[in-house]
Amino acid sequence: MRWSAANEVEFGNRKSLVMTHGTVGFRTGNPRLKPITKFTWAKVLETIQRSATFASSYVRTKAEVDREKLLADRDELGADGLRVLGLKVVQEESFFVEPHLTTVENREQREAA
Numbered sequence: 001m002r003w004s005a006a007n008e009v010e011f012g013n014r015k016s017l018v019m020t021h022g023t024v025g026f027r028t029g030n031p032r033l034k035p036i037t038k039f040t041w042a043k044v045l046e047t048i049q050r051s052a053t054f055a056s057s058y059v060r061t062k063a064e065v066d067r068e069k070l071l072a073d074r075d076e077l078g079a080d081g082l083r084v085l086g087l088k089v090v091q092e093e094s095f096f097v098e099p100h101l102t103t104v105e106n107r108e109q110r111e112a113a
Contacts, residue, residue, distance in 0.1 A: 004024050016025025048054045
């Protein structure tokens, strides 16, 4: 990357350069938002919420199931209580192999007679 940045002239008007062992180049990423200096995302949210013009358009409320709380309360709710909500508790087993690596001794090789 350092070479590419220092030798922009080699690229001409292209974004990549084909070389012997591969291609080097620059890719333009997707657009994203970033708070300006002295702003944080919390301050951006606060500013939008104070604005009558933008508050309804750019602030969202996300409703989602609190899975951790349901799992923590599973004994209290019971299987029937969970079933009413359309849920059940499952625990799956996964297979694994844990090799015990040991050092193998070097053995002398003898030529066949």
